[in-house]
Amino acid sequence: MTWTIALTVLLGIVLKMVMSPPSAVVEWIFSKFALHPKLNSKDVTVTYIEKYLDDVEKIRLIDNFNEATFLKQYDIFPGKENLFLHPETKVTPFVINVKRGKKDSKIFVYCLADYVYVVKEYNKKVVAYDLRSESLQKFTLSTKVMTKDVI
Missing domain, CATH: 1.20.5 (Single alpha-helices involved in coiled-coils or other helix-helix interfaces)
Structure with a gap:
């Protein structure tokens, strides 16, 4: 009982x-x-023009990325992933490599004047979306930034 x-x-x-x-x-x-994940600066490495960003600049970029507002997602049809991964623009992207457990993903961040264009590549999938963030749109590296060469 x-x-x-x-x-x-x-x-x-x-x-x-x-x-x-x-x-x-x-x-x-x-x-x-989540499509637009909140990143931890300890789990990522950020490169710009194939050079690693200094820890201070990396933390500042990641904080701005986390605070950005999601605008819209683009539909990507099979076979058209390359158009989104390598868009025709003169803007050099920040490349964020994220390591979470066994999963690796790459996030390309294009800081344009009107919006921030983001392309996320993970598990052989590609997702593209726009963000709004004034601080990220105006993000520039300080003149005294120490960057480390990519090995």
């Missing part, structure tokens, strides 16, 4: 957690599938 009551209470607790999980769990699940 006590086993039945204990099992019923335990089953009730499990059902309650499944039906309305804590907000931290929900946020974690949504962050796994």
Whole structure:
């Protein structure tokens, strides 16, 4: 009899957690599938013109990237990925290499005057979208920035 009551209470607790999980769990699940992820500066390396950015500039770029507002996503049809990965523009992109566990992804950030164009390449998939961020649009490297050559 006590086993039945204990099992019923335990089953009730499990059902309650499944039906309305804590907000931290929900946020974690949504962050796994987010198109515009929040990046941690410890998990990324940033290159510009094939040189690594200094830690101060990297943190500043990542903070601006995280604070940017998502505008719209582009539809990419199979076979047209190269057009999005290498757009015809004179802007040199910042390349953000993200390492999360076993998954690697590359994010190309083109800082244009009107918006920020982002191309994310992961698991042989390509996703392109626009962001709005004044600080990222006006982002320039300071004149005394130390960059390290890419090996």
